[in-house]
Amino acid sequence: MANKKQPNKNGNLNEWVNKLKRIEENAERLSLLSRLGQILNSTLDHQEVRRRAMEAAIQLMKAEVGSLLLIDEEKNQLYFEVALGDREEAIKKIILNIGEGIAGTVAKNGEALIINAPEKDPRFYRGVDEKTEFKTRNIICVPVIVKEKTVGVLEAINKNGGEDFNEEDLSLFTSLADQVAIALDSARVYQELEEMFFQTAESLADAIEKRDPYTGGHTQRVTTYSLAMAKYLPLKPAEMKWLKISAVLHDIGKIGIDDRILRKPERLNPEEFNTIKRHATMGAEIIDHIKQLKNIIPGIKYHHEQIDGTGYPEGLKGERIPIIAKIVAVADTFDAMTTDRPYRTGLSKEVAIDELRKCSGTQLDQNVVEAFVRAYEKGEI
C-alpha cells in the first residue's frame, strides 16, 4: 500500500508518465545529436560541413527549414551561407547587417533567441519572408562560437506540428552549434594548410621558372589551362587535385638544367636539346621520395610523351600515357605556341587552337584537345 501512495507524494501519476516520456524523447534526441556530431566531424571539406550543419539543424529541431549564416567580418554582415528546402536559391541571396533581424541580433550579442511570435517582435526582419514568399511561424537561433568568437549563427524555422520551440530545443541546438563550430574550425585549419601547400609549391615553381627568362608565367598558365579543360573530362575530385599539383610542378626538373642551356636565346642544338629533355625524368626524381605525391609522378614524367609514341622520355603510346600527363601536355603545347620566344613571335590563340586540332590524335590526345577547345569556346581559356 505504501507504494500505491507514493505517486501522491511526488505529484500526479500522469505527470510522472509525461515526465518519463519527455526524458525518453530527450535521450533519443541526445543520441541523434551524437550521431549528427559524428557526421559533421567526418569531413574536413568546409563546404560539406556547412551543408551537413544545415541538414542537422532541420533534423534535430524537427523544423521546416534552417540555415547557417556566417559573419563577413570585413563587411560587418551576415550572409546566408547555406539554406536547405525549396526556397534555397531565394534565401541564399539575402545578406543581413550585424544587429539586423533575429539572426543579426544573435550574431551581435552572441546569445541564443527563441521567437515564437515573430510578427510581434520588432527585431524580426520581414524582408526574408517577403523575398521568399515564406511564412515564418517561429524561430530558434543560436550563435556559432569558435574560440570565444561568434563566427555565425545557426537557425531553424517553423517547428513541425505547429509546436513552439522550447528550452529543451535550445539546449540541444546550442550543443549542435558547438559541434558545428568545431567542425567548421577543423575544416578551416585543414583548408589553410592546403592553401599553404599549394602556394608554396607555386612560389617555388615560379622561382625555378624565373631562371628561364622566356617563360614568365608559364607554370601559372599551364595550371589554369589544365584545370579549365579538366572540367570537360571525366576526372574524379581527387584526380583534379593531383592534376593541379602536377601542372604546378611539371617543369620542376628544370632546376637541374644549366643556366647556359636554359637561357640560351638561340635554338638549341641536338645535344643541348637532349639535355633539356632530361627535365621530365629529373622532375619525377625530385618528387619520387615524397610518399604522398606519388600520384603526380606520371603527370611530371610523361608530360612530353606523344600519342604516336614519338615523345620522351619513354616513347609511350596512346592509352599507356596517363590522363594527367595528356592534359598537361595540351596545356604546355598551347602555352609554348602562344608565347613569344627570342627567335619567333607567339601565335594567336585562334591559330594555336587550329594547330592543336592538327596534332590531335597523333601528338596530342583527341578527347583532351576536344575538352580544351570546349573550354576555349566557353571563354574559360
Next chain:
Amino acid sequence: MANKKQPNKNGNLNEWVNKLKRIEENAERLSLLSRLGQILNSTLDHQEVRRRAMEAAIQLMKAEVGSLLLIDEEKNQLYFEVALGDREEAIKKIILNIGEGIAGTVAKNGEALIINAPEKDPRFYRGVDEKTEFKTRNIICVPVIVKEKTVGVLEAINKNGGEDFNEEDLSLFTSLADQVAIALDSARVYQELEEMFFQTAESLADAIEKRDPYTGGHTQRVTTYSLAMAKYLPLKPAEMKWLKISAVLHDIGKIGIDDRILRKPERLNPEEFNTIKRHATMGAEIIDHIKQLKNIIPGIKYHHEQIDGTGYPEGLKGERIPIIAKIVAVADTFDAMTTDRPYRTGLSKEVAIDELRKCSGTQLDQNVVEAFVRAYEKGEI
C-alpha cells in the same frame, strides 16, 4: 482512483522509479558523450586525440583505467598506444598479437566484448596483470572502426563501485569509439597533408641546393641542428614549426643566383660576394606573397645578420634580430665550418664548437650558442 491503480497494470511502482532513474542517468551520459565528442574533435593533433580518447573512455565508462590499442598492420600486432592511470608506463610497453587476449580478439573480429569475470575467460591474457601488478575485475572493449576497417580497440577496465559493465555501457562506449575513429581519421588526414607540405618543401629546397655542388645535405643538416638547439630555448610549439620551415627554406633565394657564381670553385671576389648576399632578400621575396608563411620571412631574410650589426642584408643588431634567424645563423655557421670546400677542408666538430664560442656575443647570439653546445654535449648534434 483510476490513477492509483495504474502502477499495477504497468508493473510495480519501484520498477517505474528505477526505470526513470536509469533513463535520466542515460540522458546525462548521452550529454557527456556529446561533450566528449566535441573535445575529441576539437584538435587535429593525432597524439592529442589519442590522449583525449583515453580520458574520455575512463570518464564515460566510470572506470579505473582504460587504454587505446592501435593495430600495426605490418606486424599484425596491437600496441598500447596510450594508457592513463598510475601504471601508464608499465602498460605502454605491452604488445599483443591480433587474436590474443580480449583486446586482440576484439581487434580480430571487429566485435565488442564485455567480460565481467575475466579469470574464468580463456581469452583473457594474464600477462598484462602480471607485468603491471594490476587486478582486472572486468573489461569492456569495443573496436575502433574507420571506413569499415578496424584500426584499433578502445578498452575500459574495472567499473567504479564494483559494478559490472552492462548493455547501456556498451551502447555508449560504441558511440564513443565511433567519435574516436572520426577524430583519429581527421588527425591522420591533417598529418598526411602536413607531411606532404614539409616533404615537398624539403625536396624542392634540396633540388635547389644541388645546383651548388659544395653543399650536399646542407639544408637537411641546418634543419636538424636548428631543431636540436631549439629544444634548449624557450620556443612555443608554433615557433618550433616556423623554425623548421625557415630552416628548410633558408637558402631558397639561391635559386636566383647564377650558376657561374654558385659553382665557382675559387673564393668569390667582392662583387660576386655581393651578388650571393642577395639570396637572403630574394628568398624572403619568394615567400613574401604566401599569406600563411609570413612568419618564416624573418628566419630567411635575417639568417646572415650578426649581433654586432656587421651582417647583411640590413645590419640589424642584437635584440632586433628575430630569434628564428639567430638559430638558423648558428646552424648555418656550424655547418659551413664543418663541411669541406674546394679551397679548404672542414673543421672537426670540436674545433667548430670552440669557434662558435669565440663568435658568441659578437657574431652569434650567446643564448643560442649555449643551446647549441648543450645539444652537442647531449649527443644530439
